[in-house]
Structures are given as structure tokens and as C-alpha cells.
Amino acid sequence: MTDQTTLLSVRNLRTEFKTQNGPVRVVDGVSFDVGRGRIVGLVGESGSGKSMTALSLMGLVPSPPGRVNADSIQLNGTDLARLNSDEMRRRRGREVAMVFQEPMTSLNPVKTMVQQVGEPLAIHTNLGKRAIREKVLRMFETVGIPEPAARLDVYPHQLSGGLRQRAMIAMGLICEPQLLIADEPTTALDVTTQAQILRLMMALRDKVGTAIVMITHDLGIIAEMCDEVNVMYAGQIVEQANVFDLFDRPSHPYTRGLLASIPKATEMRTTARLNSIPGVVPNLANLPNGCRFHPRCADAMPICKLKQPELTDLSNGHKARCWLHDKQGGKA
Amino acid sequence: MSEVLISTEGLSKHYPIGSGFFRSQRRVVRAVDGIDLEIRERETFALVGESGCGKTTLGRVMLRLIERTNGTVRYRGQDLHALDDSAMRAMRKKLQIVFQDPYASLNPRMRVKDILAEPLRAHGFGTEAEIEERCGELLDMVGLRRQLLRRYPHQFSGGQRQRIGIARALANSPEFVVCDEAVSALDVSIQAQVLNLLRDLQEQLKLTYLFITHDLSVVRQFADRVGVMFLGRMVEVGTTEEIFSNPRHPYTMFLISAVPRPDPHQRNRERPMLVGDIPSPMNLPSGCRFHTRCPYAQAICRSEEPSLSDHDGRAVACHFPLDR
Numbered sequence: 001m002t003d004q005t006t007l008l009s010v011r012n013l014r015t016e017f018k019t020q021n022g023p024v025r026v027v028d029g030v031s032f033d034v035g036r037g038r039i040v041g042l043v044g045e046s047g048s049g050k051s052m053t054a055l056s057l058m059g060l061v062p063s064p065p066g067r068v069n070a071d072s073i074q075l076n077g078t079d080l081a082r083l084n085s086d087e088m089r090r091r092r093g094r095e096v097a098m099v100f101q102e103p104m105t106s107l108n109p110v111k112t113m114v115q116q117v118g119e120p121l122a123i124h125t126n127l128g129k130r131a132i133r134e135k136v137l138r139m140f141e142t143v144g145i146p147e148p149a150a151r152l153d154v155y156p157h158q159l160s161g162g163l164r165q166r167a168m169i170a171m172g173l174i175c176e177p178q179l180l181i182a183d184e185p186t187t188a189l190d191v192t193t194q195a196q197i198l199r200l201m202m203a204l205r206d207k208v209g210t211a212i213v214m215i216t217h218d219l220g221i222i223a224e225m226c227d228e229v230n231v232m233y234a235g236q237i238v239e240q241a242n243v244f245d246l247f248d249r250p251s252h253p254y255t256r257g258l259l260a261s262i263p264k265a266t267e268m269r270t271t272a273r274l275n276s277i278p279g280v281v282p283n284l285a286n287l288p289n290g291c292r293f294h295p296r297c298a299d300a301m302p303i304c305k306l307k308q309p310e311l312t313d314l315s316n317g318h319k320a321r322c323w324l325h326d327k328q329g330g331k332a
Numbered sequence: 333m334s335e336v337l338i339s340t341e342g343l344s345k346h347y348p349i350g351s352g353f354f355r356s357q358r359r360v361v362r363a364v365d366g367i368d369l370e371i372r373e374r375e376t377f378a379l380v381g382e383s384g385c386g387k388t389t390l391g392r393v394m395l396r397l398i399e400r401t402n403g404t405v406r407y408r409g410q411d412l413h414a415l416d417d418s419a420m421r422a423m424r425k426k427l428q429i430v431f432q433d434p435y436a437s438l439n440p441r442m443r444v445k446d447i448l449a450e451p452l453r454a455h456g457f458g459t460e461a462e463i464e465e466r467c468g469e470l471l472d473m474v475g476l477r478r479q480l481l482r483r484y485p486h487q488f489s490g491g492q493r494q495r496i497g498i499a500r501a502l503a504n505s506p507e508f509v510v511c512d513e514a515v516s517a518l519d520v521s522i523q524a525q526v527l528n529l530l531r532d533l534q535e536q537l538k539l540t541y542l543f544i545t546h547d548l549s550v551v552r553q554f555a556d557r558v559g560v561m562f563l564g565r566m567v568e569v570g571t572t573e574e575i576f577s578n579p580r581h582p583y584t585m586f587l588i589s590a591v592p593r594p595d596p597h598q599r600n601r602e603r604p605m606l607v608g609d610i611p612s613p614m615n616l617p618s619g620c621r622f623h624t625r626c627p628y629a630q631a632i633c634r635s636e637e638p639s640l641s642d643h644d645g646r647a648v649a650c651h652f653p654l655d656r
Contacts, residue, residue, distance in 0.1 A: 045519035046490075146608065160609050161383075190382035191546065192606045195590035199605065217519065220549075220592030224599050243596045261524035262594050263553040273531065274553065276524035280489045 007178055007211050008034040008057075008096075012071040015049075015056045018064060024285045026052045028235040031311075032228075034179065037209040039202070041222040041243070043258075044232035047281050050215045053232070054181045057213075058098050059088040075179065093120040097172035099165075101184035107156040107164060114152040117171045124175055139170040144200055162193035169200065176208065183215045198225055219262055223247060231255050234282055234292040237311060241318040251320040253297045291323065299324055334373040335408075337540050338394065338508055343367045343403035345386075345393050349614060361613050363389040365564035366403070368640065371508075376534065376541040378555035378572070380548060380587070384613060385561040387544045391510045394542065395427050396420060407508070425455050428501040432513035434493035438485040444471075444496055445481040451503040470499040473536075475529060491522035495529065502533065510542045515550065527554055548591050552576055560584045563613055563621045566640055569647040580646055580653040583622050620651065628652055 015027035027049045034040045042050040055061050056068045059080065073080040075096060080088065097120070100106040108116050117139065118132040127135070133152065140148035143166040156164055165185060172180050182201065186194035202225055204210055214226055222229055222243065229246045231239040231254065239252040250256045260275035279296040282288055288295050294304040303323050311321040344367070346360040364386045371377045379387045392398045394405050396412050405412045407423065415423060431437035438447055448467040457463055468478040474495040485493055494514065501509055511530065515523045527550065533539060543555055551558055551572065558575045560568045560583065568581040579585040586606040593599075608625050611617050619636050623629040632651050640649040 045521065162609055190610075191548070191590045192382065192586060193609070194592075195603070195605055196607070198592070218592060219520075219594040223594045223596040224592045247594070247596050257521060259594065261521045263524075263527070263549040273528045274524040276528060277521035278525075280491065280522070281519075 005035045006033050006074075007036045007038075007076060008213075009072070009074040010057065010070065011073070013053065013056055013073065014069045015052050015061060016067045016069075018067075019285065021285055023067075026235050026284055027056060030230075030232075030235075030237055032230050032237065032240060034211050034213060035227075036178070037205060037211055038227045039205060039212045039214055039225050041226035041229040042213060042215045042232060043217065043219060043222050043229060045217055045258075045281055047234075047284070048232040049235040050232050051183050052235075054098065054183050054213065054215055058092060058096065058181060059083075059085065060098075090124070093177070094124040094175045095177050096179040096181065097175070097177040099168050099172045099180065099182040099185045101187050104156075104161065104164065104188070106168065109156055112153050112155060113159070113167055117167055117174060120171065120175045135174065136170070139174050140167070142204070143167075143170045143173070144196070145170070161189055162196065165189060165193075165197055166200070169197070169204075173204065173208070173210065177210065179211050179213065181213045181215070184217070185214075186221070187216070187218075201225070219258060231258070234287065235284060236292065236321065237319075238293065238321045239319065240311065242316075245316075245318045249318070251314055251318065251325060252293075252322050253299050253324070254293050255320075257296075291321075334375070336370045337373045337408065338542075339370040339406045340367050340390075340394060341404045341406075343369075343390070343393060343405060344401045345389050345398065346401045359614065362564045362616070363613070364393060367566050369559065369566065369569075371540060371542060373507075374534070374538055374540055375556045376543055376554060378543045378545060378551040378558045379561060380545060380551055380558060381561035382546060382587075382610060384563070384610065386564040387561050388512055390561070391429070391512055391542055391544050395424075395429060395510060397429070422455075425504040426507045427510075428504070428506040428508070429510040429512060430494075430497050430501045430514040433517055434490050434497055435517075437497055438493055440485050442484070443481065444483055444485070447485070447496060448481075448500055448503055451500060455504050457504070466503070470503060473502065473533065474499045489522075491518055491526060494518060494526055498526075498529065498533070502537065505537070506539070508540045508542070510544065512544045513546070514543075516545060516547060523550070530554075548588060560587065563611065563616065565621060565649060566647075567622065567649045569640070574646060580643060580648045580655075581622075581650050582626050582628055582654060585654060620649075628654075 011031045013027055013030040014025060016023045016025045030053055042053060044050045057073060061068050070081040114133055114136050118136045121127050121132045121135060136152060137148055140151060145151055145163055145166050186197050201212060205212060216222060226243050229241060229243050230237045233254050239255045250259055257277040261277060263274060277296050282292060290306050291304045291309055294300040301323060309321050309323045311319045312325060313319050314325055343364060345364040346362050349359050349361055367390055381387050393400050400413060445467050448470050449463050452463050452466055457466060467481055471478050471480060476492060476495055515526050518526060534541060545551060555572045558570065558572050559566050562583050568584045575584060576588060579588055586604060589603050606625055611624055617624050618634060620633040620638055623633040638649045638651045640647050643653045
């Protein structure tokens with residue numbers, strides 16, 4: 001399904017790491033699409049493979065020990081999976097950019113803001129210093145940094161966490177990429193700052209048309225800003241749906257468990273206990289047989305312990321990886 | 333209503349900041365600045381606010397883990413700062429804390445057994461056999477198998493480690509437990525398990541919690557009362573129900589409205605949003621500390637700091653509390 005509206009199309013992405021105990025597959029057969037100007041969520045708990053998916057797309061998985069394979073990663077008709085590292089470097093920052101979680105550690109402490117936010121321009125364009133400075137200044141205005149001119153020649157430690165994250169976003173957007181991958185961009189921030197940053201990202205999507213892959217563990221953020229959602233568990237996508245379908249009709253038991261276990265800020269304290277998913281996320285080096293979620297699943301059937309379910313379409317692109325939705329009633 | 337277990341009066345903690353070579357006046361950061369608070373037996377009191385608001389410092393000063401600058405902390409009427417070292421040491425059995433980071437707060441070189449036995453030995457719990465038995469009991473209480481006593485922290489997941497941290501806090505049967513961001517580092521499905529555990533333990537052991545967190549969703553489902561802090565001051569105190577359904581301080585209102593809601597059908601709701609950044613605690617604004625970001629600020633807010641006072645049964649520190 002690569003038509004005019006599809007910007008990114010990932011097929012069968014597999015990322016492995018060599019370890020002492022043999023290869024561990026941290027991303028296993030991930031496929032999804034991102035339409036132009038769409039915001040697509042990757043949600044999951046720690047170790048679900050969501051960040052690794054992002055790093056794999058960006059060509060940022062260290063190799064060795066890592067190895068990334070995919071049937072294809074089509075961005076604008078180019079297959080990123082077939083590019084060598086030089087060709088990838090020329091695209092990174094220009095066509096696709098990434099915003100990292102930690103604005104404290106992912107900025108260079110010994111470079112001024114204008115130097116690092118302008119760096120992608122220095123690499124990808126032949127703009128002169130003055131032109132770069134001008135562009136950075138305008139980008140600072142766009143991302144809502146107050147007194148932007150005064151922030152150009154300061155170092156990261158002189159800015160607050162919120163401003164640093166805005167600067168990170170400015171850096172990601174400076175070459176006007178069509179795709180921005182944001183990995184937990186607000187997790188380290190306070191809630192009022194988070195609200196500002198999320199609003200900013202949505203405004204940029206509306207204004208510039210940047211598509212966003214939003215990686216988060218927070219279903220609240222997913223509900224607030226995503227168009228489509230991919231729920232990840234143990235390296236795989238277990239449910240894929242339009243955001244409304246996902247919240248209205250969660251179809252994978254893991255998604256249901258996640259939704260049930262969030263304390264809702266709109267709901268009053270009840271004496272009732274929070275729903276929790278029993279057990280813990282499996283060790284990727286030692287995955288259970290069959291469905292990876294079955295040891296924690298209340299609805300597990302005999303087949304779930306034996307055979308891995310495929311990601312199957314339930315209706316209109318709403319997909320789930322679960323035997324409960326198998327046409328043969330899991331009797332395969 | 334139950335008895336007041338712990339209370340503070342005018343409690344402050346100021347940190348001096350290194351004065352420059354030529355600077356003669358001493359500057360201070362008012363991390364906690366004149367807090368009056370009462371927590372009743374067996375209640376869960378949540379302390380919320382953004383980073384740097386002083387909530388963690390307040391929790392620690394209340395336990396006398398750090399010394400106060402001014403004010404008093406009373407535990408069952410007893411002034412904690414009037415106690416000498418040995419009396420304070422004995423008192424510590426009753427006052428415990430669960431830390432945020434389950435990776436950093438357990439000694440990686442100690443077995444679970446020794447982690448749990450340390451507070452018991454420190455307070456002369458009994459013979460080694462009794463200590464061993466108590467450690468097993470503690471693991472039972474937090475839902476871990478006794479066989480795990482010989483393991484090291486790295487052999488546990490984050491949620492299990494937090495259970496060990498809770499077991500350690502409970503070793504000497506405390507009455508008052510400060511939970512400092514105790515579930516913040518955990519994944520949501522695990523967070524729910526630990527919150528349920530804390531609630532069960534409160535029931536069983538008649539615990540009183542001071543629950544320090546920045547996560548308002550957790551507060552709403554977990555706390556009886558809530559105190560909202562901003563830059564070292566308490567700006568609003570009320571029951572959880574009141575605070576969430578009818579916030580009176582503008583900051584509380586903005587804080588609540590900023591929380592993302594896990595319901596896409598509500599994404600287009602009207603959402604008032606704060607602008608700007610939190611002012612530097614080293615350079616506090618005059619008057620109300622919130623006035624630089626407050627859309628309702630008037631002249632008096634810039635000159636006079638409002639005190640926490642009663643507005644129809646709610647404690648609010650604002651010249652013009654919201655009325656809705």
C-alpha cells in the first residue's frame with residue numbers, strides 16, 4: 001500500500017543484538033505505515049522495542065553488536081533498508097529527524113545553541129553562517145522559545161528543561177523534514193511543560209505538515225494527539241488501529257489490560273482496586289512459546305501456548321495479534 | 333475524624349547558595365518556605381507539584397532526614413526537633429520512606445535478606461533467627477516468595493525491587509510512611525500492582541501515607557487529601573474530590589488541565605494552558621510567586637504574597653480564588 005498519501009512504509013523490520021547467549025531479537029517483524037502529515041503512535045512498556053524500532057528506522061543502531069533487517073523501509077519511495085551508511089547520513093536530519101527523550105543528555109554541553117541547532121543546516125545545505133543564524137532564530141520563534149535572540153549563543157545548561165526540549169525539536173525541524181520521530185519527547189518534563197510541547201508538535205504538524213512518529217508509554221499522550229496507534233509488546237506489534245477504535249474497542253488482551261490499569265485523572269478514588277496485568281514483561285532472550293503474552297493473559301487458550309498468532313485484520317485496518325480473533329476459534 | 337498524626341508549623345528549609353567572590357550578601361533558595369500541614373492517622377495525603385517545588389524536601393524535613401531551617405514538626409504532639417539523637421533514633425522506627433528509584437535505592441552488593449535485616453538490626457529487633465523469620469514475613473507481605481531472600485537486587489525487575497524497598501520500609505512496623513515518587517519509575521501495568529499493594533498494606537497495618545508525586549492521575553485514585561505546592565509554598569489543600577472537581581487556585585487548575593487524558597473523544601475539550609516557565613527559585617518574583625504566569629493576576633498579586641487561608645472550607649493561597 002504505497003500510494004501518494006503514504007510517507008513511510010515499514011515492512012517486516014527485524015533488529016537483533018548479539019549477546020553472550022546468542023542473538024536476541026528486540027524488534028521482530030514490525031510493519032506499519034505513516035501517512036503524510038499524520039501522527040502515528042508507538043506505545044508500549046519498557047523493553048517492548050518501541051525505541052529500538054525508532055533507532056532502526058533512523059539507521060542509528062550500533063552495528064555490531066546490532067543488526068537491522070527489513071523487507072523494506074520505504075520513505076518517499078526510497079528504500080532506506082538498501083542505503084549504505086553514507087547515503088543514510090545524507091537523509092538523516094534532512095528527510096527524517098529524531099527528537100530524543102533526554103534534553104539534558106542529548107545536547108552537546110560544549111556547543112552553543114546556535115551551533116548545534118544549526119548543525120543540520122551546516123551539514124545538509126550550503127547556507128553561510130549568517131543565514132544559518134537567521135534560520136535558527138526563526139525556528140526558535142516557531143517552537144515558542146521566549147527571547148529567541150538571547151538564546152542563540154548560550155549553552156544548554158543555561159536553559160530550562162522545557163526550553164532544551166524546544167531546542168531539540170527546533171533542531172529536528174530545522175531542515176523541514178517530512179518525518180519527525182519523537183522518542184518520549186516529554187517524559188522528562190513537568191506536566192504543564194509537556195502540555196506546551198505536545199501542543200507545539202501538533203501545531204507544527206498542522207502548519208508545516210510534518211508527519212510524526214510518537215513513541216511513548218503514556219496512553220494519555222496517545223489519546224491526545226495520535227491518529228493511528230501501534231501497541232507493542234515484547235518486540236512485536238500486537239495491535240494496530242485508528243486511535244478511536246483502539247480506545248473504544250481494544251481487541252488485544254494486553255491493550256485491554258493497559259487501558260484498565262491506567263489511573264484515570266477524571267475518575268474519583270474508588271475503594272476498588274486498580275486493574276493490573278499480573279506478571280512481568282518476558283525476557284527477550286527467553287521468550288515463552290506461542291503467544292508472547294500468554295503467561296500474563298487471562299483469556300489464554302491451549303493454542304496460545306503452542307503457536308504464535310499473526311497480526312490479523314479485524315475490520316477496516318484494525319489489526320490484532322491474538323488467537324481470540326481467529327476465524328477458526330483458535331483451533332488451527 | 334481521626335487524630336492528627338504528624339503536623340508542621342511554619343516549616344522551612346532554606347539552602348544557601350554560594351555567594352560570589354565580590355558578593356557580600358548571602359542568597360538562599362527557599363526550597364520549603366513556611367509550610368503548615370496536618371496529616372491524620374490512616375489517611376493518604378498526596379503532595380503534588382512540579383519539579384523544584386519542594387515536595388521531596390518537605391517530605392525529608394518532616395522525617396528529619398534533613399534538618400529544618402525554621403518551624404516545627406510534631407509527631408503525635410511531640411516536637412521532633414526537640415528530640416536528642418537517641419530519642420530521634422528510636423522515633424525513626426515509626427517514620428519510614430520508600431524512595432523513587434528502585435535501581436538506585438537498593439545496595440547492589442547486599443542480598444535481599446541483608447537489605448531487610450539492616451533496619452531490624454539497627455533497632456535491636458531480636459536474635460538472628462527472629463530476624464530471618466521477620467525478613468521472610470516481610471517478603472510475604474509484599475507478595476514475593478521467601479526463597480528470594482538470598483538473591484541480589486539485580487536479579488529482580490523494577491516492580492519487584494520496589495516491593496523490596498517497601499518491605500524494607502515496613503521492617504520495623506512504622507506508622508507513617510513517605511512514598512517519594514514510589515511508583516513513578518514503573519511501567520503502568522506494574523504501577524497498578526504496586527499501588528494495590530500499598531493500599532492493601534495501609535489497610536492491614538493501619539499506615540498513614542505521605543504520597544509525593546508529580547503524577548496527578550495516580551493521586552486521584554489513591555489519595556484522600558491533596559496538597560499542591562508551587563515554589564516552596566503550599567498553594568492549595570483540600571480533599572481529592574474537591575481539588576479535582578473544583579480547583580480554587582489557578583495553578584491547581586492549570587496543573588490538572590495539563591494532564592493528558594486517555595480518551596481520544598475528549599481531545600477537543602477546552603484546555604486552559606499555562607505559558608512560560610517556572611520562575612527561578614533563586615530569584616523569586618515579588619508578591620504571589622505564581623503571578624508571573626497567572627492570567628488572573630492583578631496589582632495586589634505583584635506586591636503582596638497571599639497566605640494559605642480558608643475559603644469556604646478550602647485552604648487556598650490566592651488573592652482571587654477561582655469560583656466555579
